[in-house]
Amino acid sequence: MTTATAPVSTAPPTPVKKLLRDPQALISGGFLLLVFLAVALAPLITRFDPNHADLSRMLAGIGEEGHLLGADNAGRDIFARLLFGGRNSVLGALLAVGVALLVGTTSGLIAGYFGKWFDNLSNNAASLLQALPGMVILLAARAVVGPSLWIMMAIFGVLLSAGTYRLVRSAVQAVRNELYVDAARVAGLTDWRIIFKHVTRVVRGPVLIQAAFMLMIAIAIQAGIEILGLGDPTMVSWGGMLADAFSRLFVAPILMLWPSVLMALFALSLTLFANSLRDALDGTQRTSPATIRNVFKKVEADKATTGVRESAIEMDADELLRIEELRIGYAMPDGSIKQIVHGINLDVRRGEVLGLIGESGSGKTQTAFAVMNLLSEGGTILGGRVLWQGRDLATLTEREFADVRGKQIAYIPQEPMSNLDPSFTVGQQLVEPMRRHLGLSKAEATAKAIALLDRVGIHNPERVFMAYPHEVSGGMAQRVLIAGAVSCDPDLIIADEPTTALDVTVQAEILDLLRSLQAELGVGVLMVTHNFGIVADICDRVVVMQEGEIVERGETTAMFASHDHPYTRQLFGAILSPDQVRDAYAAPDADDDRIKELTS
Amino acid sequence: MVFAISVVVFSMLYINAGGAARRILGDFASDEAVARLHEELGLYQPLPVQYFNWLTGALRGDFGTSWFRPTEVNEMIGVRLPATLSLVTVSLILSAILAMFVGVYAALKRGTWIDRAVQTLSIGGAAIPGFLFAIALVFVFAINLGWFAPTGFTQPTESVGGWVHSITLPVIALLIGGVASSAQQIRAAMINVLSQDYVRTLRSRGLLPRSVIFKHALRNAAGPGLSVIALQFVGMLGGVVIIENLFNIPGFGSLIAASSTQGDIPVIMGLVVTVAIIVTLVNLLLDVAQGWLNPKVRVS
Numbered sequence: 001m002t003t004a005t006a007p008v009s010t011a012p013p014t015p016v017k018k019l020l021r022d023p024q025a026l027i028s029g030g031f032l033l034l035v036f037l038a039v040a041l042a043p044l045i046t047r048f049d050p051n052h053a054d055l056s057r058m059l060a061g062i063g064e065e066g067h068l069l070g071a072d073n074a075g076r077d078i079f080a081r082l083l084f085g086g087r088n089s090v091l092g093a094l095l096a097v098g099v100a101l102l103v104g105t106t107s108g109l110i111a112g113y114f115g116k117w118f119d120n121l122s123n124n125a126a127s128l129l130q131a132l133p134g135m136v137i138l139l140a141a142r143a144v145v146g147p148s149l150w151i152m153m154a155i156f157g158v159l160l161s162a163g164t165y166r167l168v169r170s171a172v173q174a175v176r177n178e179l180y181v182d183a184a185r186v187a188g189l190t191d192w193r194i195i196f197k198h199v200t201r202v203v204r205g206p207v208l209i210q211a212a213f214m215l216m217i218a219i220a221i222q223a224g225i226e227i228l229g230l231g232d233p234t235m236v237s238w239g240g241m242l243a244d245a246f247s248r249l250f251v252a253p254i255l256m257l258w259p260s261v262l263m264a265l266f267a268l269s270l271t272l273f274a275n276s277l278r279d280a281l282d283g284t285q286r287t288s289p290a291t292i293r294n295v296f297k298k299v300e301a302d303k304a305t306t307g308v309r310e311s312a313i314e315m316d317a318d319e320l321l322r323i324e325e326l327r328i329g330y331a332m333p334d335g336s337i338k339q340i341v342h343g344i345n346l347d348v349r350r351g352e353v354l355g356l357i358g359e360s361g362s363g364k365t366q367t368a369f370a371v372m373n374l375l376s377e378g379g380t381i382l383g384g385r386v387l388w389q390g391r392d393l394a395t396l397t398e399r400e401f402a403d404v405r406g407k408q409i410a411y412i413p414q415e416p417m418s419n420l421d422p423s424f425t426v427g428q429q430l431v432e433p434m435r436r437h438l439g440l441s442k443a444e445a446t447a448k449a450i451a452l453l454d455r456v457g458i459h460n461p462e463r464v465f466m467a468y469p470h471e472v473s474g475g476m477a478q479r480v481l482i483a484g485a486v487s488c489d490p491d492l493i494i495a496d497e498p499t500t501a502l503d504v505t506v507q508a509e510i511l512d513l514l515r516s517l518q519a520e521l522g523v524g525v526l527m528v529t530h531n532f533g534i535v536a537d538i539c540d541r542v543v544v545m546q547e548g549e550i551v552e553r554g555e556t557t558a559m560f561a562s563h564d565h566p567y568t569r570q571l572f573g574a575i576l577s578p579d580q581v582r583d584a585y586a587a588p589d590a591d592d593d594r595i596k597e598l599t600s
Numbered sequence: 601m602v603f604a605i606s607v608v609v610f611s612m613l614y615i616n617a618g619g620a621a622r623r624i625l626g627d628f629a630s631d632e633a634v635a636r637l638h639e640e641l642g643l644y645q646p647l648p649v650q651y652f653n654w655l656t657g658a659l660r661g662d663f664g665t666s667w668f669r670p671t672e673v674n675e676m677i678g679v680r681l682p683a684t685l686s687l688v689t690v691s692l693i694l695s696a697i698l699a700m701f702v703g704v705y706a707a708l709k710r711g712t713w714i715d716r717a718v719q720t721l722s723i724g725g726a727a728i729p730g731f732l733f734a735i736a737l738v739f740v741f742a743i744n745l746g747w748f749a750p751t752g753f754t755q756p757t758e759s760v761g762g763w764v765h766s767i768t769l770p771v772i773a774l775l776i777g778g779v780a781s782s783a784q785q786i787r788a789a790m791i792n793v794l795s796q797d798y799v800r801t802l803r804s805r806g807l808l809p810r811s812v813i814f815k816h817a818l819r820n821a822a823g824p825g826l827s828v829i830a831l832q833f834v835g836m837l838g839g840v841v842i843i844e845n846l847f848n849i850p851g852f853g854s855l856i857a858a859s860s861t862q863g864d865i866p867v868i869m870g871l872v873v874t875v876a877i878i879v880t881l882v883n884l885l886l887d888v889a890q891g892w893l894n895p896k897v898r899v900s
Contacts, residue, residue: 128604133838136875137609139860140868144613220729224842227731228857246735246846249750253739260735264728271727289711374800398809406806413804418797423819423895433805468895484805 018280025276028269035266039086048077050084050236069258073248078258085236092153093218097211099157104164112172126162134159147232160214171203205281212274216267238263292378295331299380315390320492320524322347325384328366341367341548353525355539363548364528368494372409373401407437410490414497416477420469426480427465437488452483475506486517492524511537532572544568605876610651613865624667663870668862673870683753684851688836691771695778696829703786725780730839734773734846751848770847774836782828789824793817823894830886
């Protein structure tokens with residue numbers, strides 16, 4: 001939490017500036033300010049007494065006899081009642097919010113800092129407060145304390161404090177846990193001062209947003225009590241006006257109008273302002289979906305005007321995949337496009353393993369996703385072609401693509417645990433694609449899935465078939481994903497760093513498995529990796545990618561013998577120290593032995 | 601939980617109940633009569649003893665007798681509860697279904713004008729209090745168009761058609777807030793699930809969008825959706841008090857309002873505990889459903 005909000009205060013456009021540039025914030029904030037000022041200065045704005053009844057002016061129309069908004073059924077000035085009533089309503093709600101903040105912050109600070117029994121106690125108290133509808137508690141309380149608006153609102157504040165409490169408590173805990181390893185205490189600041197300083201910074205945004213929502217709820221519940229006829233009859237308020245008017249809905253429906261409209265607008269403004277505030281405080285710049293659509297439209301228009309090269313596709317029978325001048329870009333928050341792959345060319349031949357190597361951010365994974373048309377939201381192919389067995393994949397519809405994916409091009413992801421659907425069993429996830437692509441019956445698909453699980457080295461395939469993803473280990477999950485990738489006999493497997501997230505011992509086993517499966521099935525593999533050890537282990541050819549461009553390519557053996565580009569040298573250096581590259585005999589691990597073999 | 605609530609609320613209600621006998625009998629009653637009632641109600645006893653007496657009754661399902669009417673609290677609640685529960689249940693189920701459709705649809709149409717319209721409407725629907733919708737509904741559909749009776753309630757045992765007719769407007773008034781806030785959260789949950797790694801992997805297996813969205817993503821978004829509905833339920837129980845009052849429906853809302861004005865403490869106590877029990881039961885039910893949806897919860 002601390003890190004998430006920390007950049008807010010340092011980011012160039014401050015939250016306040018962002019708010020001032022947001023029309024929604026300006027309009028809603030302006031309206032709120034207007035209401036606050038109007039109710040605060042009520043006696044200066046209107047000369048009428050809100051409680052002065054004059055039966056001769058009963059139901060006076062708008063503007064009649066000086067009544068700006070007319071008079072109500074007792075001849076009282078509506079405008080004056082709105083202003084003075086707003087005074088009570090807003091003050092009452094502010095009281096509730098004040099109590100909620102005071103109680104919530106204090107208890108949150110204590111619970112978060114000291115923990116132990118107080119933490120337990122207050123946690124239970126908070127869930128107790130939130131278990132029952134506030135209205136029911138308030139009505140119960142009213143039986144004891146009477147109709148006073150202020151007391152009711154103070155009690156409601158206590159009910160609301162549970163939310164603030166949770167917010168502050170978790171912030172304090174986060175800060176405290178960080179601070180004990182921090183040097184701040186050494187600097188001579190006392191714990192309390194550190195906590196207070198950090199917590200205020202972290203919490204003030206969320207609390208402010210919460211306060212706006214609490215204000216809204218407090219005004220609504222207050223009006224609700226008035227509508228039930230349980231309010232303080234001597235006091236004018238928005239809810240009281242509503243209740244009065246509702247009882248005369250048949251006689252004078254117009255009386256409903258002003259308090260309803262005012263309350264609705266006030267509630268709406270509070271929400272909109274709180275939402276703007278949240279956006280302004282949110283340090284992360286995300287590209288809105290609308291921006292993405294606009295950017296995509298622009299890209300499509302560009303493609304249309306420049307004219308797609310309709311050159312004939314000539315691929316020989318051995319060539320599986322050819323990428324030509326591929327450019328990939330992502331939509332940015334300001335509506336521009338950031339190009340991350342700058343026109344690369346590569347091809348994968350049948351039965352061949354091509355290594356695509358580069359560090360994170362080099363565009364290698366994005367290239368892999370682009371082939372399958374699975375780029376993350378906001379990503380798109382800006383130009384170039386992805387040719388697959390004589391077809392341009394860019395021309396396929398999503399429906400047609402679904403027949404290529406899994407059946408012809410399969411995918412092995414990097415992070416095994418997050419790539420299995422947690423709500424379905426391993427078996428269900430294996431069976432579904434096989435039934436679709438291979439047209440197998442449920443029993444046939446089940447048998448094949450269990451055979452596959454056995455083939456990828458899972459000892460108890462029936463049990464794993466029935467297991468949910470959270471019940472298997474990371475290494476096992478990766479085997480399951482490999483089984484899934486080969487299940488429909490694809491021609492090409494795109495493996496995105498398939499061993500990076502695994503333990504070192506498991507890594508070697510998975511690589512062995514991939515190598516043996518590749519040999520057995522004769523399938524082409526595009527191996528995305530940042531590790532030259534893996535390239536040495538499994539790849540026939542290798543392509544080196546840096547910052548969205550291919551900087552070097554060649555046969556793996558040749559590449560290990562000599563590589564020119566400084567970046568390639570750097571990648572070699574990342575797995576081996578420069579001395580060890582030359583001093584192969586002293587190398588301790590398996591990868592080095594392999595290199596020795598290749599380079600000798 | 602119910603026990604803790606009963607202790608806290610009981611202490612709050614009874615700590616100040618010493619003058620209750622005088623309030624019940626009015627200013628003209630003789631001091632002896634007041635003293636006798638004070639004795640009868642057991643108000644002279646220390647608070648823990650009073651609570652113990654109440655609890656032994658409550659555990660046998662007896663919430664005592666109203667102070668102001670010669671009626672059992674159980675009976676008063678029993679008569680009122682069906683109306684309220686039917687209202688809240690119908691609203692809750694309808695709002696869950698509607699919110700699911702709207703939320704999922706908005707998530708799939710993300711960034712289009714449909715999504716923006718849903719966003720705007722749900723901000724409005726969630727911000728504006730339900731009673732304002734109720735008032736507007738009564739004004740337009742009951743008074744101006746005359747399609748519905750503005751107030752009143754028909755028991756479903758009397759006439760199902762009449763019941764549907766009488767709860768239509770109240771249900772809509774209760775629904776709007778519920779649908780608006782849940783739809784937003786279901787939309788967010790759906791968008792979150794659709795951006796998960798496993799969704800990409802499912803797509804990479806060549807599954808059709810239909811299966812990815814409605815079988816896999818929806819199933820994973822259903823858990824967070826249920827939690828939203830649990831919160832919604834507590835909110836609706838509060839909102840229904842006001843809605844019942846506006847539409848003149850004889851549910852527990854009007855009972856608690858009346859008892860609150862009178863200071864009929866045994867009735868209030870019974871109502872609060874009943875609500876607590878209902879909330880607990882619903883949460884239990886949702887926990888079971890949660891376990892059915894989420895295999896991780898099921899194991900533990």
